[in-house]
Amino acid sequence: MLVADRVIAVALMALSIYFMVHAVELPIGWEGSSGGPGGGAFPFWLSLIMLLAAGGILARSFLQEGHSGPFFDRVMIIPVVSVITALVVTIALIPIVGAYVAIPLFLLWYLKIYGRHGWLLTAPIVIGTPVFIFFFFEATLKILLPKGVTEPWFFPLYAMFF
């Protein structure tokens, strides 16, 4: 817990320095005699406060006795990391193979392999969810989801709904 607390505090400090470096591209001081602060002032000075506060958290962690107990429960880290990985893979696949392949694949993995559910529960959700999404977003709201290489498959459907 103590180590994780420090790592997060350092990460936030790094983030605020990164923000400050970018903020100085615009004026951070007073604009002339009456213009008020410049465009970079708000992000710059707030990042500085964030840097100081995160630094305070880091400094405090060296003075105090740490919380007992680990940050990650060793048994739980595998499911959390595998769900995050599946999420990232799914998002990366969407522009390539299209939402209507990537999302059913994600559901199939989550329910069948990760959740160990039977086909009776998995199949209706894997098939039903994309159908619902198509009718809700594309047919009703006219919001087209990325289809990637599967785009040609949808031409007959477009002809029906648009």
Added chain:
Amino acid sequence: METIALLADGFATSLSPINLMIVILGVTAGLFIGAMPGLGSVNGVAIVLPLTFIVPPSSAIILLAAIYYGAMYGGAVSSVLLGIPGASTAVATTFDGRPMAQQGKAGLALIAAAVASFVGGTISVILFTAFAAPLADLALAFGPAEEFALVLMAFTTFVGLGGDDKLKTIVMICLGLVLSTVGLDLISGQPRLVFGDLPGFYAGISFLVLAIGVYGIGEVLYTIESSRTSPQVTPAKITLSELKAGFRAMNRLWKTMSFGSFMGFFVGMLPAAGATPASLMAYGMARQSSKEPETFGKGNIEGVAAPETANNAASTGSLLPMLTLGIPGSPTTALLLGGMVMWGLVPGPMLFIEQPDFVWGLISSLYTANLAAVLINIALIPLFVWALRMPFTVLCAIVMVLCIVGGFAPSQKMHDVWLIAGFGVAGYLLRKAEYPLAPLVLALVLGPLMEKSFRQTLIAEQGNVLAFVERPLSGTFIALAVLFFALPFIKYLRKSARQKVAPAE
């Protein structure tokens, strides 16, 4: 009297068939979302917001408000049936709701929670109606200086009154405010913080992206970790005699319920407080003023009624500053505010003048939502028992897919979907490290207003910083902000002074 006429006009809007249907739909969806362990009103509103493009803007807000309302009712369901609070706002309901369920009185506890929620909701909506117009009138006098001072005060309440670590709260407020400045500078129009000139950042970071990430993906990750095994659902059945017994028992609790309603309403208005502390306070007060405090925690029906009135009243209370001043009182109302801005209905006093139909339609819909919620809640109890048996992985999988698709829909850019995933993981880690997420979301929503009002004031006053304290209203807000900010230090000093006098303590 004028208020009553306006409210009557509002009912003409909210009782139209489409809006009535929307209220019933929203309340039912909210009840189920609230009943799911881990998902509360803020998750429900964040996940459903992108789906509300399907109805016109004013109906979309009524829908979201109904979901908010329904979720406040639904939170009690899993507190009683699973012993796990459906949302943090229903934590206090588990104290006596769970023992009641274990004694075979789950049905009675659920009826008590529904009736108490109805009483809390109704009293607070009446208070809301009475305060809305005067507060909006007062807010008409606000200039940019007052707006800035008010936002500053809202943030300092998190530092002074919030229960979280002070330094971590400050970090989260600053992070939210800095993220809100990404994109084009409001005044000069120059791009800033666009991180390697990624075109996606020119449009800024939408509150919706952060909210879906933190409250959708982040919440799922958090729940995966905290609930690996499926909890046991306590069966509950509702009979007519149980209904009668429930109403009779509740009839004796008017004092507790009216106190909970008033307190919840006023506590709910404060950005840093809200429904969770309000319900805990109401529970504590009910136990203190009870003749038999030892029965609390062992299945006393009063211990269910008190927090449930307070958390519903608080959710209405947090709507008041959002609608009249444009300053949300909770993360959920911050999302409602963001949604309204997205649809061109900017909350604040001008909304009462320019869109009275919408404002009073929304307020009157709270009455109908409240009535619909209590009826649907009691009628659907058997369905909740069934729904809570749904495997957790199914819920998580569907929420994840809704987050991906819902995150893509508003802007239609994959950039936003990646940001959602990033915010989800970051939000999960920050939450585990006990960083409060509510100030982060509030800061991102209020950041543009804060910066704009600050810089407008300085331009208008020719760089005179004292303008903020010279104006009476803004000066008062600044003074309060300073007080809230200093509160932790004052407490600390007093504590250490006392320790010097009495080291034994």
